[in-house]
Amino acid sequence: MSRRGACSCPPRVSTPRTRRCSSPWSPNGRWTTISCTRRRGHRGMRPLARTSPNRAGRPCSATGCRSILGNARRRPSPIASPSAWRLRARRRVLRIGSGPGSGARVPTGTPLPSRNSPASPRAPRTSPCGSRRRCAPSGPRTTSRALPSTTAPTASLPCFSNGQNDMTAHHPPNPDLARELKAIYAQDDGELPDLSSLDQAPRRRWRRFLVRAVLFLGIISAAAWGGFFLWRGLSTPARILAGTIEGSGSVRAGEETTYTVRYRNEGDVPVAQLELSLNLPSAFQVTKTTPAADEGTTWRLGSLTPGSDGAVTVTGWFRAAVPSAQTLQAAFTYRPANFSSDFQDFKSLPVSVDGSVLKASVTGPEKALPGDTVEYVLEVENAGSVALEGVRLLVALPKDFHFLSSQPAPSREGAVSWDLPPVAAGGNATVTMKGSYTASAEGTQAVEARVMLVADVVELAQTAASARTDMLGGTLDFRLLVNGGEDDLTLDSGGVLRVSIPYGNRGSQTVNDVSFRLAAETGGPAAPIDWEKAVGIADGVRTGNVLIWDKTDLPDLAALAPKSEGVIDVTLPMPASFDPKTMSDRFTLTLTAAIKGVGSVVSPRTVSATPLAVLVNSDLVASAEARYFTPTGEPVGRGPLPPKAGETTAYRVYWTLENRLHPLSDIRMSATLPTDAGWIDQKDAAAGTVAFDETTRTVSWTVPAWPEGTPIIQAWFDVVTAPSDADVGSFLKLVNAAGAEATDTLTKARLSRALPEITSELPTDEDAKGKGVVVE
Structure with a gap:
């Protein structure tokens, strides 16, 4: 036996059994017998959906209904929606009949007692029987599911009591349980729905019809495309038109060559709309075609019956x-005659140009x-059969x-070349x-x-x-x-040429x-040489840009003995700047x-040395100064x-x-500021940009x-x-030493100029001169 008030099945009993227990709702505390069986898919036991009379023969208590409430009020699955839980709860309410074919519906809306609500064990109650535990009827048992409603109960359970059926047991409604049921079934407006009948939601037939139609059409489409490709693969002819290109695969540039394109219908059906397009290299110069092309290198050959053939001949030469x-x-x-679509076939011939007719x-x-x-x-x-134009000799x-x-x-x-x-x-x-050949030539010299x-x-x-000549x-x-x-060599303006002979x-x-004769040849203006400052020319005679030394100036040249040697040194300075209109760069x-001769043989001759070209870089000049007043006396500085x-x-x-x-290009001038000088972002430039890096x-x-036509540009x-x-x-030190760089676009040289630091001395500012020393 179990303790009083615990009328339930053991949770983990695996075999069916009958259990006797007392219930607080049983009259006079009498015993009640319940049957426990195992529910499918459940780990424990559940009570069978009926109860038996107690030992005293009195009407049964609401123990079975108590169990029904326990099942009806189970907590819903966490993944179930509220509507699913409500439908599940509705299906658990049972309708109990008292005889074959008939049964009294348990009044809807009956508040069921809660497990935790107080109830007198001797108070007679009518069990709502809203779960799977129900009381046994007096006659043949007929059960059906019923939905709860908001109507108060008017009937009690049919139970066995001293062999008779007693339907007069009454249970007062439980207000707590009513509130809980209302919380479960209430709609958004707070009213309880009519749960006396269960309506089936209408199904969306059009959606099922649409899905089935799409699937059906997809299957039909796949079958159609599969049949099309299968039929096309099986019906494509293995070979109808056979084509070849005949001709030499190795030719010489400038040599006339003929290529023949042959074609033949090897199928069983005629071929219509036959067209031949020749893709010739751009180096191939066409001289003749047979038959003549319809357009460019395209021939429209028309129809071709089975077994018939033809050919197209192209003659030309390679300029390659x-x-x-x-x-x-x-x-x-x-x-093909049995097809409605066009077919294409490609043939190619590689050609190697290995030589030339020239x-x-x-x-x-x-x-x-x-x-x-x-x-x-x-x-x-020209060893070929075609006249050649555009021949160049280098x-x-x-x-x-x-x-x-x-x-x-x-x-x-x-340039030593001829067209x-x-x-x-x-x-x-x-x-x-x-x-x-110059005097420095020796060994074997080759002219190619x-x-x-x-x-x-x-x-x-x-x-x-090529031809080779031994010196x-x-x-x-x-x-x-x-x-x-x-x-x-390339020199800057103001450079020096140190010549040694x-x-x-x-x-x-x-x-x-x-x-000996040394000349600075320009082909026009004077050479950029400052002859007045030249060193070593006193031993010779200068005429314009030419210096000559002979036996008058150097007596050893009158008769140069065997194994004798000598050197003539000349220094030729270049001006720092010059006018390109009067001097060449x-x-x-x-x-x-x-x-005049060697030994006793008089044989005058002239021998040259290898000439040497000199390019003068652009005359870039950079300058920097600080001022407090402009040259016109306008103040540009501030402060004392x-x-x-x-x-x-x-x-x-x-x-x-x-x-x-x-x-000039890529011009840049830069300098750093001393720690005592500050930047105030006041700047301007006639060309380019001025910037300051704080780091x-x-x-x-x-x-x-460099701006074209502008000899001077400035920034401040x-x-x-x-x-x-x-x-x-x-x-005061205002700006540290500066540097200027630029690229000469003609000589490709990178020019650089260096400038000293700038102080508050201001030597170029006439109005501020002598006012650069700091005073108290």
Whole structure:
């Protein structure tokens, strides 16, 4: 037995059993018997949905209904919605019948007793039987589910009492339970719904119909597309039109070549709308086609019956570099008679250009002495069957070869090259070139000729040839050295040319009557040399830009004995600035030696040294100054002058750049401020921008490109100082040393200029001169 008031099933009993217990609602505390069974999917036991009479034969108590309440008031699942919980609670309310086919509905709205609500054990109550535990009826048991309503109960449970059915048990309503049920079933307006019947929500048939229709159409579409591709794959002919390209895969540039494109219908059905398009390289020059093309390189061939064939022939030549690779492609477009769509087929032929019909040759002396005039004959031959235009001849000369003349003259000034007239098939073109080797030439010298085919502005290399000449040891040996070297050089305005001419007799006989001639050749204006300040020219004779030394000035040159040597040194300064209208910014130094004979043989000749080109960088000039007054006397500074200890004085700093020769780019001028000077962001520039970096305390002025037609540009900024007592009697440092940089666009040199620091002395300010010392 269990303790009084605990009329329930054990929670974890796995086998069915009958349990006797007493209930606080049982009359006189009599015993009540309940049957416990295991619910499917539940870990514990539950009471069977009926009760049996007690031992005393009195009407049963509401124990079963108590259990019903316990089930009906279970806490809902945390994942269930309120509406689902309400529907679940409704389905747990049972309707109990008293006989076959009939049953009294438990009045709806009956407040069920709570487990925690106080109830007298002897008070007769009518069980609402709203859960799975219910009392047994007197007749055949008929049960059905009923929904609670808000109507008060009017019937009691049919139970066994001394063998008779007693329906008069009455249970007063429980107000706490009524409030709880109202909290569960109440709608938004606070009223309880009519729960006497359960309505089924209408189903959305149109949504199901739409989903099924979409699925059906998707299946039909997939089947249709699958059948289409399957039919197309099975019905595509393996091969109807066969095409080939016949011709040489290795050709020479300029050589006429013929290519034949053949086609044949190998299918069982006719071919309609046959079209052939030839994709030819841009280097291929077409001279003839058979049959004639309908448009460009496209042929509309029409229909082709089964077994029939045809051909298209194209003749032309390649204007291409040697070596190079080219590709010819034929594209066939046709439509079989049993198809409504077009088919395409592509054929290609790779072609290698391995040679050229142009041949080159160079003829010259096998041996030569420095200073001797030599002649080279350059010849270009066309071994092909087509006349060629746009043939260019380039010649690479040795460094120690001095070009004198040619027939015909070079096509471009400053370049040893000739644009030849059209070279006929089997014909040739000839160029004759004259020159001499300088005294520094030695060993084997090679003259190389290269032949080009010009396509627009592109040079396509064809062939090359060269001639070699062995230099014999010259009797007189001399060189031209400038600033220690024999290479071309670039100097700034104001630079110095230190010229050295070492000479000697390497032969075994005396060289008679030697003279040297040094010239600064400009081709127009005077050379930028300050002859008045030149050093070493007193030993020679100057005529304009030419210096000459002979036996009159240097007696040793009258008869230069074997193994004797000598040096002539000259220093040629350049002006710091000059007018480009009167002086040239580029010139060439040339040195030649003339001799009357060697030993007893009188054989006058002239020998040249390797010339040397000199470029003058642009004449960039940078300057910086600080002012308190402008040149017209207008004040641009602020504060006391001279500066006073403990007070602030502002100065204006001007940066000026001058340039006249060449355009400049990437111009930058910068300086740092001392710790005693401050930046007040007062600035301006005629070109470019002025900026200040707070981290590095650097003032910078940048100009991307020098303004065209402007010889002078300027920028300014203000600085302030607040001297202390320790500065009394001294000048204030306003700006540290500055530097200016720029790139010469002609010589490609990076120019740089350095400037000293600026103080409060203000030497260029006439109105503020002598007022730069700090006073108390």
